[in-house]
Amino acid sequence: MSTAWTRKDLLTIRELNRIDIELILDTGRIFKNLLADSGKKSTSLEGHTVVNLFVEPSTRTRTSFELAAKRLGADVVSIDSNSSSFRKGETLKDTGQVLEAMNADFIILRHSAAGAPQFLAERLDTHLVNAGDGAHEHPTQALLDAFTMHERLGEKRSWKDLHVVICGDILFSRVARSNVWALTKLGARVTLVGPTTLVPEIFSELGVKITHDLDSVLPDADVIMLLRIQHERQRRSFFPSVGEYVSLFGLNMTRFKKCKPDVLIMHPGPVNRGIEIASELADGPNSTILDQVKNGLAIRMAVLHLLGGNNAK
């Protein structure tokens, strides 16, 4: 399908160049067509073994990778964080080596520690895919987001004419970090918005704008990407109350009216309805939430195929 891909692993967007990213997006388009053809499967990973190692739980991302791998014909085994016996008394390196010895061709790793996938990738021949590491990166999420933007707006605007506003808990968000890398490499303009405690000035060094006033950037935004407020992890000390957060940074109908009519409203899910976004907007025609999920399957198929599929190179 291509002669350009040479990497063993997908660890970060930061390490990719624009050509890598566009190759993944183009390959994703091929697999999206395949998925639309009901009942069609690829044989790209036939005879290959994919292990989902989710040390930090995520049924949604795990299911997406599992379905992507199965649709490519792979054998899939999922190991979740409840499966403590795999890790009892074992280092991450030992666990990785055991999985490699069990003939795993791919390890999809979700881990609470930033850098865990990189650490393992350097020590194994197995293909490593980062499915989210701490607050560091979540590369397939950024790829599926870019895919969705291009699919919905690509005919009208080139990347350099695109202005993407990312709003919310930037500080702790691996989704935001990966998106910043992907979008700036592709040439889009990015503005980060949120409370001062969650959007530190230092992010401007990444080539993006920073603001703490959502309303001021709405009229010029082509895409508004809302991040999930993580009640469970979130320390209340970062903003006074959920109510105040909603009043300043929640996307509601009043704010929507200030936006371009064809603005894309994106969210990595799961959505807290009425907090980051009003229910009617989440379900409205500008929302891409379900497109993102759908495209995630195609992008993950593309990544697995490029990294180690039969006839990938």
Place this chain on the structure above:
Amino acid sequence: MSTAWTRKDLLTIRELNRIDIELILDTGRIFKNLLADSGKKSTSLEGHTVVNLFVEPSTRTRTSFELAAKRLGADVVSIDSNSSSFRKGETLKDTGQVLEAMNADFIILRHSAAGAPQFLAERLDTHLVNAGDGAHEHPTQALLDAFTMHERLGEKRSWKDLHVVICGDILFSRVARSNVWALTKLGARVTLVGPTTLVPEIFSELGVKITHDLDSVLPDADVIMLLRIQHERQRRSFFPSVGEYVSLFGLNMTRFKKCKPDVLIMHPGPVNRGIEIASELADGPNSTILDQVKNGLAIRMAVLHLLGGNNAK
């Protein structure tokens, strides 16, 4: 295989007509033959994705659906109630739409709320199969029960000559409700037996007889279906003690001697030996307990095939 099936979902027995039920039973027979042919698989669901969404846990039913789907060639992903991340902050509708966006062709839903499968089915194009919703319905259980009765007694008695006694916790039993609908639609006579607290008079409106005296109905029964006493859910206030329940409604050898020699003893499992049924009867020749499990696989294959299999129509 058939031209008669037109429904997208299997939600309740109540909504089916006799022709629907008989079509499922006939199709089940075809798949039972396929299962008997060791190593034979169907390609009916090749390239299709089946998601088991078991918000209320049940390894037994989940395993049966999983094996049925795999035997039809489907890719299967199981999501259980421990996988809280899928539902955290998400409505059931959102979860369903995400699974649909992930290309799920079928969702098998077990849920503690009556009506949950119906609610989801109305909002998705995905095929929905009710695997038990609260105390409402458990349609595949009633279908496999009817299949088992017909297989064992069909040569000797037509449905209209069949008298089925269902004994136990009728009030909270989705198995009882689905069986009442299936059996009355097929033309069988049904008698419900149990403590007055668990078998309210109102059930007689469904076209069945009510009694609180098991011994009086034994001589005329062709089938005795015992329901599981759910210790974990059961509120003791509904009957004085397990011992008293056993003495009045447990099927033991003394009671068995009052029955027709070829009476079928049915139980949806898992059995509380010595409570609903004496061990020797559960393992005896009149028992259909393992037939029911075996037929469950065939019936679930039939349902999945009819709803959305390749060449099903």
Place this chain on the structure above:
Amino acid sequence: MSTAWTRKDLLTIRELNRIDIELILDTGRIFKNLLADSGKKSTSLEGHTVVNLFVEPSTRTRTSFELAAKRLGADVVSIDSNSSSFRKGETLKDTGQVLEAMNADFIILRHSAAGAPQFLAERLDTHLVNAGDGAHEHPTQALLDAFTMHERLGEKRSWKDLHVVICGDILFSRVARSNVWALTKLGARVTLVGPTTLVPEIFSELGVKITHDLDSVLPDADVIMLLRIQHERQRRSFFPSVGEYVSLFGLNMTRFKKCKPDVLIMHPGPVNRGIEIASELADGPNSTILDQVKNGLAIRMAVLHLLGGNNAK
């Protein structure tokens, strides 16, 4: 592939004879070659169903069996100890019969009770594989260990010239028991080492030597197999402290220098680094730890194939 195999189940090494063991090892070699051929799968279990019933949890062994079965083309369902609903109110026999009724061709059973696999095997037509029963046996572990010894030393030494030292918690170790049976049947010399509380004299009746002094047996050992100290199960009363255990029975560089240069260092994993074995030895050229994991896959494929694979006989 062979005409010699006649057993329905693999329950213990004790019941096997030398020819059985060598047949499994020879068949394992064929499957190891197949595994080395990336992307190649066997069709030996196509159309067959394998159920992993792990009443005592073990992600590592469960994953190995799951991958082995999938690589043979089987449909696999895994049921773990969290899945309480399968066993609630049910005897092990009932659970086994239900799985058999669900068309399970193989049950892989891990159970905390010694003899549980035997109990079930006598009551079912389904093939039973013991994946570890209490402190009794773990036959596939001993087979993969013998496979690994032969692969690494077989050219240089015949079984009767091989001296294997097994060190650690012999009393509670099913790995030790199965290895003693396998190695003595193959003709190797075996010495058991450990604290007196964990290596009772009665083991000498099995045809092995007993000692409590590791240092004295190192120079003559061809293989040193270290057992895992089970912190979680271990009652402290069996040895004064972990530190004292390490000083007497931990394999470190000082002890390693007393060994033959080509001594094999084996461990069933997961390793407690710095306790049973120094990290540099676990990762060094004499260590077979990852070979054992790799060979486990091949051996489990061989066992499943011989017990019930297509064209196995």
